[in-house]
Amino acid sequence: METYMTNPEQYDELSEILKALSHPVRLCIVRGLLANGACNVSDMQNCLKAPQSTISQHISKLKACGIIKGEKRGLEIYYSVTNKKAAELINVLFD
Template identity: 65%
Template sequence: MEILEAKSEILKALAHPVRLCIVKGLIETEFCNVTKMQSCLEIPQSTISQHLTKLKAAGIIEGKREGVKINYSVVNKDARKIIKALFEK
């Protein structure tokens, strides 16, 4: 049951369109910072930060500080598989 709950948390985190877009974009670009995400998504930085917090809590992404910026990347293999399945052509 623990495995099912863990997988369910990943699905819940990806179930929002903005978070889905963030994860898809991170997979395509390998890493990105909030400033680039904001210009791409055209939503407030605070909103992006809230979504990033949920994705980090679910273990889908992690951030690495480089100077004053934090670059985020997808670290969860299941999330990568889900995005690939959803957007495969």
């Protein structure tokens, strides 16, 4: 039998990514960022038809998990996907 537990930390990281992506809104945010490039909350709000406060909560969770990052441009913050494993998962799920 093969042993898969060569690096237990790897499972922790992947588990956290999967938890973060398990909500439909967060999944949609990450997929949209990958498809369209960097976006601000207003762009996401128009696309998702969800309140800004809801989107901001989901963005906070994605940032805390290291899946996305924000870059300030003037008065706006534009978010983009920075986690390669999360991007790969989205591409597999929606291929």
